[in-house]
Amino acid sequence: MLGGGAGSIDHMIKTLRNNKLLLKRKRKYFKGKFSYREIREYYTIKFGKPLSKVEIEQAVLDEIRKELILAQRKRYFKVTILSLLLFFVLAVPIYFLFQLSFVEKQEVVRDIGYDESRNPYSDKNRGIEMIKLGLQNKAEGYYFLAIGNFEHALKIYPNNEKVEVLLAESYGLICKRSKQYCEKGLKFIQRMKIKHPENEVFKDYELKYFKGLKFK
Structure with missing residues (x-):
């Protein structure tokens, strides 16, 4: 040693x-x-x-x-x-997705003129909740539920163009998945084209989702 x-x-x-x-x-x-x-x-x-x-x-x-x-x-x-x-790879996309979803909801709510201080059980506030649920269901791929939400909202806010655009898009998305909903969706979009001739969105949706489809 x-x-x-x-x-x-x-x-x-x-x-x-x-x-x-x-x-x-x-x-x-x-x-x-x-x-x-x-x-x-x-x-x-x-x-x-x-x-x-x-x-x-x-x-x-x-x-x-x-x-x-x-x-x-x-x-x-x-x-x-x-x-x-790893944290940034996971956290950054989640943060931006959340922000985009939040901004979309806020824009629709602002355009309708939602006042949160009012009675939460009023028709107006229930209509807002339907829009929020519709946006959420559309983002998650539940187009059938989104259509129901937006149709309900239109009963409370008739002739609201923002909601009509969301409903038209939902019809188009569900038509891509199942043809049984295409006829109703196409007829709705054609009505919107007549009702809002200056809005090119409805024409774009018709070409994007219903091109070549014909119904009696």
Whole structure:
């Protein structure tokens, strides 16, 4: 055995994580990170032979400890960066989708002139709730429910062009999915084209969703 600073590598590994004098400032990089098995493998690679009988000078042991601490720092840094990247990849699209949905709902509500201070059970407020439900159902692909919501809203807000546009789009979307709803949707859009000749949206929906369809 070499001097007072020399000792068995195997013994040194067993005491490495608890040596407060050697790792007083840097042991936080070890805690809960490298396992005992990983530390043994690290030293095995450094010496290229089994550790049970290897003995080495203390200066060399200290140098290897520094390398191990640096390796742990790099591992911690990589994990932190990957976690932040994953968070932003998931959070940013969700945030913008929420904002777009919120803005669309607010624009429709503002155009109708909704006053939230009024009686929540009034026809006007129930109409607003129908519009919100319709927008939600349309966004989630429940077009049949959205049509019912917008039709209900039109009974409360007759001749509201914004709601009529939403209803026309919902008819078009459900027609793409099931032909049994196409006739009713096409007839509604044709009525809207006559009612709002200046609004090109209804013409666009007819070409986009009902092109080539004819009904008696």
